Amino acid sequence: MKANYNSTPALPDGAWDVDLTNGIEDTPYNEVIYCIFGGTGSLGSIITEGLLKEDTTEKIILVTNNEQEIWESKNLFKKDKRITWVLLDIRDREAIILFFSERTIDIVFNCAALKHVVFCEEFPMEAVKTNILGLDNIISRGCVGVEKFIQISTDKAVESVCIMGATKFIGERLVLQANKQECYTRYSVVRLGNVLNSRGSLIPQLYSDIQNHGKVFLTDDRMMRFFLTKEQVWTLLKKILGIMNGGEIFIPKMKLKSVYKLIRDELGKNAITINIIGKQRGERLVEHLYSFEEGEYLEDLDDMWVIRHE
Numbered sequence: 001m002k003a004n005y006n007s008t009p010a011l012p013d014g015a016w017d018v019d020l021t022n023g024i025e026d027t028p029y030n031e032v033i034y035c036i037f038g039g040t041g042s043l044g045s046i047i048t049e050g051l052l053k054e055d056t057t058e059k060i061i062l063v064t065n066n067e068q069e070i071w072e073s074k075n076l077f078k079k080d081k082r083i084t085w086v087l088l089d090i091r092d093r094e095a096i097i098l099f100f101s102e103r104t105i106d107i108v109f110n111c112a113a114l115k116h117v118v119f120c121e122e123f124p125m126e127a128v129k130t131n132i133l134g135l136d137n138i139i140s141r142g143c144v145g146v147e148k149f150i151q152i153s154t155d156k157a158v159e160s161v162c163i164m165g166a167t168k169f170i171g172e173r174l175v176l177q178a179n180k181q182e183c184y185t186r187y188s189v190v191r192l193g194n195v196l197n198s199r200g201s202l203i204p205q206l207y208s209d210i211q212n213h214g215k216v217f218l219t220d221d222r223m224m225r226f227f228l229t230k231e232q233v234w235t236l237l238k239k240i241l242g243i244m245n246g247g248e249i250f251i252p253k254m255k256l257k258s259v260y261k262l263i264r265d266e267l268g269k270n271a272i273t274i275n276i277i278g279k280q281r282g283e284r285l286v287e288h289l290y291s292f293e294e295g296e297y298l299e300d301l302d303d304m305w306v307i308r309h310e
Contacts, residue, residue: 027095038112040069042198050234090134120164131167186246193226
């Protein structure tokens, strides 16, 4: 299917919910052991909450290099004995090799990344070490016996103008290349936008600004971003687990929303000042879900697109 590049905002104006439930089949596993790198972050916690509702989940291993997040995650999920936590940095190749050699794991999600655009611009090599070299440690030195690997990517990887996006683009390519090797593991990518109300995202930052400064900061009132809810993220990932064959980039059809309008809608009639501070280095006004070239290879799956790299 040849797609119209300008059709990326797939839903009609005013539509918020993306129906990701169509075609979901029960994942054909019994007693599955999952591993989530970056598992104590916002996305990792969303995935964990979803997996805990599945009867087939035997164990969830949450891996992070952040001890404070382990503490917070243990308090959040302390009643469920299926979860274990591992303090480990994906930059440490030997630790990754040892980690996989000591465990049986069926499915891996990689959410571990440096994600803040401004920080990655300021410390580009740190972004490379985590988002590229750390990922390579997982997929080339580990994953022994793993059946499926899902890399969580971002719309900023598309025709990237920032360091973070560039490293995530290379990460996508590393995963797709890994799938071409003679290997038991099937590797695929999911390209997401902004997750509403996740930690460090727009809405929590909005109220943090109000609490600390009495006003809201926005770089440019023309900013447009793609959004998903937490519930939609898990529904999407669950569906992908059931249909992935390896070598795909899955792209949900998300709503393109004015950030300025979203802030105004959230604030309602509150007389809060929105300070426009100017576009920052690495930012662009409108994100894209796929490139012009990728548009020629899109397959429409109703609620998402898929690009197959075979």
